[in-house]
Amino acid sequence: RNWMTKQRTDQRNLTSYQRQKLDEIGFRHSKDMLKIKMDRWEEKFKLLFSFKKSHGYIPVTDNDDGLGHALYIWVKNQLEYEAKGKLATYKIKKLKSLGILFRKELKEKREGAWMKRYRELRAFYALHGHSKVYKNYNTSLYRWTMRQANYIDKLSKEQKGKLLRLRFEFKPSLQTVSVSVKNMKENLKEKPLLISPFQLPKL
Numbered sequence: 375r376n377w378m379t380k381q382r383t384d385q386r387n388l389t390s391y392q393r394q395k396l397d398e399i400g401f402r403h404s405k406d407m408l409k410i411k412m413d414r415w416e417e418k419f420k421l422l423f424s425f426k427k428s429h430g431y432i433p434v435t436d437n438d439d440g441l442g443h444a445l446y447i448w449v450k451n452q453l454e455y456e457a458k459g460k461l462a463t464y465k466i467k468k469l470k471s472l473g474i475l476f477r478k479e480l481k482e483k484r485e486g487a488w489m490k491r492y493r494e495l496r497a498f499y500a501l502h503g504h505s506k507v508y509k510n511y512n513t514s515l516y517r518w519t520m521r522q523a524n525y526i527d528k529l530s531k532e533q534k535g536k537l538l539r540l541r542f543e544f545k546p547s548l549q550t551v552s553v554s555v556k557n558m559k560e561n562l563k564e565k566p567l568l569i570s571p572f573q574l575p576k577l
Contacts, residue, residue, distance in 0.1 A: 418448050419468060426472055434474075449474065491518045492536060505542040 381388065381396065382403060388396075396403070402410070422445050426432055433446040452469060455461040456476050466476065475483060494515050499505050509516045522529065522537060526544045529537075537544075 415465065418445070421445060422449070423472065432472060432474060453477070488533065491515065492533075495519065495537075495540060495542075499540045503541075505537070505540045 378401075381392075381401070385403065421441065422432070425441065425445055429442075432449065433442045434449060436443070436446060438446060449469075452461060452465070452474075453476060456466060470476070470479075494512070495505055495507065495518075498507055498511070498515070505519065507516045507519050519542075523543070523545045526534065
């Protein structure tokens with residue numbers, strides 16, 4: 375195998391005689407291998423296209439069997455290749471045409487969904503003066519606030535700052551939580567904060 379790989383990478387150094395001998399046994403050169411990989415990718419894409427047309431969705435979770443599971447693994451690999459910068463642009467465009475979201479789009483979608491809920495919480499705060507949403511007021515918003523209270527380690531500094539300005543109280547974190555004095559001063563300039571004991575700065 376190593377020798378075969380060397381013949382493919384050393385194309386310029388092969389003599390015409392060596393090329394002829396390799397061709398006689400059906401040896402696949404680098405350009406042949408590239409075409410084979412492209413053909414295989416196109417076959418998988420066609421299967422994915424047909425699957426979505428028949429089932430109405432892209433298998434992006436490990437819930438399907440047979441072909442659905444195989445396509446889930448393939449799609450997962452494509453997302454990983456794209457994240458590493460190893461997926462060709464034309465492949466990305468074709469996958470996007472089926473509605474597949476890559477890292478950038480997923481991040482924008484999550485941030486957009488977060489901001490939508492935050493605006494709802496801000497409206498609640500404007501009416502009630504606090505961020506303790508009642509369950510019977512808005513069940514989905516209530517559940518969202520419960521998740522944020524537990525996700526302090528997963529929120530960005532900007533998101534935590536926005537919630538703190540609405541007097542939002544987080545639950546104790548498993549990690550050490552600290553708010554810098556500088557950030558607190560900046561927040562206090564905008565409006566008074568009611569900070570829970572778990573956001574007190576470490577001095």
